[in-house]
Amino acid sequence: MSIKLGTNDLAKYPFLNEASTYVKETHFDLQEFDRTEMEFILNRSFNKIDNFIKNGETNYKLEKFEIEILTFLASLLILKSASIDIITKKFALFESMRFEKYLVEDLKNSFKDEKKRLILLKIFNEIFKIDIFCETIVNEFYKIRVIDYIHRSIVFHEEEWKLINRTVKNGFVYLNVNEIVRLFRNELSLLIIDKIKNMKLVTFPDKVLKKSQNLKIYWDSINKRSKVSDHVNKNRTTPPCIDHIYKVLNNGENLPHSARLLLATFLLFSEKNIEEIIEIFKKLPDYNEQITRYQLEHLSGKKGSSKKYFVPSCEKIKLQNLCHETFVCKGIINPIQLLGKRRDEIEKEEGKG
Amino acid sequence: MIFSTNSKSDLKNAADMLKENEPTLKIDFKNSEPSNNNQLWLKKTFKKYYFKYFINVALPEKINLHEFGFRYFDEKMYRHFSFNSPGEIYAFVLKFSPSDIYCSSSFYRNPSEPMDKKEWYGSELIFDIDGKDLHLECTLEHNYTRCHGCNLINAGVLEKCSNCNGSRLNVIEIPCKNCIFFLKKEVKKLINLLVEDFGIDSKTISVYFSGNNGFHLHVADKDYLPLLSVERAEISSYLLGKGFKLETLGLKINNDKKFIPILKNKQLLDCGWRGRILKNLKINFYSGKNADNNFIKQIEKLETIWNCDFQQKVAKTIEDLSVKIDPMVTMDIHRIFRLAGSLNSKSGFAKILCNDVDSFDPFKDACFFDKSTIEIVSKIDTSIFFKGKKYNLNKGSNSVPEYVAVYLISKGLADINLKEI
Numbered sequence: 001m002s003i004k005l006g007t008n009d010l011a012k013y014p015f016l017n018e019a020s021t022y023v024k025e026t027h028f029d030l031q032e033f034d035r036t037e038m039e040f041i042l043n044r045s046f047n048k049i050d051n052f053i054k055n056g057e058t059n060y061k062l063e064k065f066e067i068e069i070l071t072f073l074a075s076l077l078i079l080k081s082a083s084i085d086i087i088t089k090k091f092a093l094f095e096s097m098r099f100e101k102y103l104v105e106d107l108k109n110s111f112k113d114e115k116k117r118l119i120l121l122k123i124f125n126e127i128f129k130i131d132i133f134c135e136t137i138v139n140e141f142y143k144i145r146v147i148d149y150i151h152r153s154i155v156f157h158e159e160e161w162k163l164i165n166r167t168v169k170n171g172f173v174y175l176n177v178n179e180i181v182r183l184f185r186n187e188l189s190l191l192i193i194d195k196i197k198n199m200k201l202v203t204f205p206d207k208v209l210k211k212s213q214n215l216k217i218y219w220d221s222i223n224k225r226s227k228v229s230d231h232v233n234k235n236r237t238t239p240p241c242i243d244h245i246y247k248v249l250n251n252g253e254n255l256p257h258s259a260r261l262l263l264a265t266f267l268l269f270s271e272k273n274i275e276e277i278i279e280i281f282k283k284l285p286d287y288n289e290q291i292t293r294y295q296l297e298h299l300s301g302k303k304g305s306s307k308k309y310f311v312p313s314c315e316k317i318k319l320q321n322l323c324h325e326t327f328v329c330k331g332i333i334n335p336i337q338l339l340g341k342r343r344d345e346i347e348k349e350e351g352k353g
Numbered sequence: 354m355i356f357s358t359n360s361k362s363d364l365k366n367a368a369d370m371l372k373e374n375e376p377t378l379k380i381d382f383k384n385s386e387p388s389n390n391n392q393l394w395l396k397k398t399f400k401k402y403y404f405k406y407f408i409n410v411a412l413p414e415k416i417n418l419h420e421f422g423f424r425y426f427d428e429k430m431y432r433h434f435s436f437n438s439p440g441e442i443y444a445f446v447l448k449f450s451p452s453d454i455y456c457s458s459s460f461y462r463n464p465s466e467p468m469d470k471k472e473w474y475g476s477e478l479i480f481d482i483d484g485k486d487l488h489l490e491c492t493l494e495h496n497y498t499r500c501h502g503c504n505l506i507n508a509g510v511l512e513k514c515s516n517c518n519g520s521r522l523n524v525i526e527i528p529c530k531n532c533i534f535f536l537k538k539e540v541k542k543l544i545n546l547l548v549e550d551f552g553i554d555s556k557t558i559s560v561y562f563s564g565n566n567g568f569h570l571h572v573a574d575k576d577y578l579p580l581l582s583v584e585r586a587e588i589s590s591y592l593l594g595k596g597f598k599l600e601t602l603g604l605k606i607n608n609d610k611k612f613i614p615i616l617k618n619k620q621l622l623d624c625g626w627r628g629r630i631l632k633n634l635k636i637n638f639y640s641g642k643n644a645d646n647n648f649i650k651q652i653e654k655l656e657t658i659w660n661c662d663f664q665q666k667v668a669k670t671i672e673d674l675s676v677k678i679d680p681m682v683t684m685d686i687h688r689i690f691r692l693a694g695s696l697n698s699k700s701g702f703a704k705i706l707c708n709d710v711d712s713f714d715p716f717k718d719a720c721f722f723d724k725s726t727i728e729i730v731s732k733i734d735t736s737i738f739f740k741g742k743k744y745n746l747n748k749g750s751n752s753v754p755e756y757v758a759v760y761l762i763s764k765g766l767a768d769i770n771l772k773e774i
Contacts, residue, residue, distance in 0.1 A: 145576075146550075146551050146552065147576055147577065147580065147584075150580070150584045150587050150588065151580075151584060153587070154583050154584055154587055159596050159598050160598065160600075162587070162590065162591075162596045163587055163588070163590070163591040164590065164591045164594065164595065164596055164597050164601075164625075164626050165596070165597065165598050165600075165601040165626075166625065167624045167625050167627065168550045168551070168591075168624065168625035168626070169549070169550065169552075169624040169625060170549070170550075170552040171550075171551055171552020171553070172552065174624070321583065
């Protein structure tokens with residue numbers, strides 16, 4: 001049975017193939033973004049990106065589907081032209097969180113509306129290449145194959161995502177709508193990043209270039225501040241696990257909760273003050289100053305139980321898949337043991353061995 | 354079924370193969386020689402087994418995609434071998450008589466290359482249930498402890514040698530009927546979880562006796578082949594019952610140590626670990642208006658009967674219901690496993706497919722040596738059951754059937770009489 005998406009669906013999910021088909025069918029030429037009537041679309045796109053990266057704000061209000069599709073397309077063009085990885089990743093994360101909200105609403109309604117359900121199943125199949133099944137004997141639950149679940153859930157570090165804490169039966173994992181959508185957030189975000197990376201354009205419309213130039217100027221201005229790794233004393237040995245976290249941060253990628261905790265406790269123990277640490281955490285795509293500050297104050301014992309959190313042990317770091325052991329780690333049980341050592345001392349020791 | 358037993362036609366021209374392929378065999382393997390009489394005799398006896406029973410050896414269908422490894426009687430391990438046909442392996446085994454034969458559960462484009470160049474395709478899902486992980490009390494009685502200092506074999510599992518008080522000891526495992534019973538129980542628990550929770554077709558699960566003191570389960574379900582190590586670790590963790598949160602049962606304990614219901618929808622309480630725990634604790638499900646209250650009241654009532662707190666009871670239940678697999682074996686996608694049908698040098702038993710787990714007896718079904726009489730020198734007084742018959746041995750010279758001799762010598766409990774060499 002062929003399932004046709006409605007215009008409202010295209011407005012919510014402009015990354016779908018049918019949205020691209022719509023653009024093709026209208027014979028829309030990208031150079032048309034230079035037309036005066038299109039300024040509204042370009043401004044809307046730019047403001048959306050701007051709001052994401054500066055304020056972490058998302059607007060869920062939907063316009064007509066044509067406007068939403070073109071806004072999405074213009075946003076991709078601006079980001080492609082700017083070619084700033086961190087901004088692209090930040091945009092992808094916020095945009096995927098926005099789509100996530102629509103998906104949750106639609107999935108909730110889908111239990112009573114078969115047509116809606118079929119559309120959503122089609123969306124999941126098209127974007128995530130996965131079949132989700134509606135469990136008719138259990139109200140308001142969807143189920144996915146155990147393997148599909150494990151493949152996605154292993155990136156989550158919270159215990160509630162562990163398979164043992166899920167309802168597993170006959171090769172399926174049962175999930176409510178919030179859970180099923182949360183499970184796919186990373187993939188949605190990667191899909192958007194891929195769309196931007198795979199765009200092949202020889203020339204960009206002038207007005208798109210102008211917008212991307214503004215973005216670059218803004219980015220250069222905030223990037224005058226030091227790089228994350230500059231916060232580290234070059235003479236001292238940085239534990240490889242912390243080094244790896246810095247690399248991830250500098251790439252503008254997200255960090256799991258456990259990695260954030262490791263970095264924060266390590267920096268606090270290295271006698272960095274909260275302001276300096278906040279500066280480092282600003283690179284996170286989902287950075288929120290209020291939450292970051294609260295959590296750092298909590299970890300440092302200034303808030304909550306006044307208990308100061310210690311840096312996790314190497315054993316725990318290994319269990320959390322955050323260990324990137326090298327020769328410098330020889331004989332240590334906690335990364336802070338490397339703080340007192342100079343790199344040349346370790347290399348000398350290694351040479352002797 | 355990914356593994357298949359060799360047909361006679363495959364092996365028909367093996368003798369010719371031996372000559373044809375000799376130049377291609379790895380040279381370094383040729384230099385390993387047994388260092389003592391026991392090893393020399395075992396090598397000769399193992400060779401006889403492979404000559405007679407190579408048909409037992411279940412080789413993978415696509416041999417050329419697997420890595421093979423061998424242990425020789427000098428106890429050194431040789432890896433990264435590849436073969437194109439059953440005949441090539443047969444020729445190799447007869448030529449070098451290895452003590453153990455291993456094959457990767459993984460498929461590689463280049464199986465004989467170093468690990469980083471092998472190009473991994475996928476790997477069968479494998480579980481290992483080992484007797485030592487069951488921590489059975491009976492093992493303290495019937496196992497032996499060998500002292501590295503004075504070489505004395507002590508009866509039972511000791512912390513210090515009864516002769517020299519040395520603490521460098523190793524345990525010699527001699528599984529008893531009780532051990533085999535509990536190992537089988539774990540196998541059945543594992544199959545049950547794989548079928549009921551993971552939906553794996555039982556026809557794709559093969560149970561093998563490991564050849565010593567455990568069982569291996571191979572799952573030949575194509576869907577599981579591409580799973581990465583970390584994903585396999587999650588499956589192991591599920592089977593071991595690790596990381597269970599009390600909240601998963603639909604309640605939490607507040608600061609006043611009172612139970613608070615947290616799941617409004619209790620329709621799915623009867624599935625997976627949640628269902629298994631509640632069923633084991635005989636906690637019933639309720640529906641209707643007072644479902645939550647009735648659920649909590651029931652637990653409070655049971656707590657007084659058990660005279661122990663609910664969390665402890667849940668932890669104990671998980672311990673009982675979990676399967677005692679070795680998680681490292683399941684998650685290691687580059688491991689090579691004992692090849693089905695090959696001999697285990699720790700016992701002389703074959704790793705063998707168990708078509709009926711309940712009736713399987715390793716001391717009968719995994720034992721392929723003959724009953725010809727062999728002279729051995731036992732290091733201990735012991736008695737052992739083989740093929741339904743009890744053999745009493747005194748320390749010193751004894752005449753026993755070949756299968757008993759192979760077992761005791763492989764275990765390090767006896768030496769071969771020189772006249773047998």
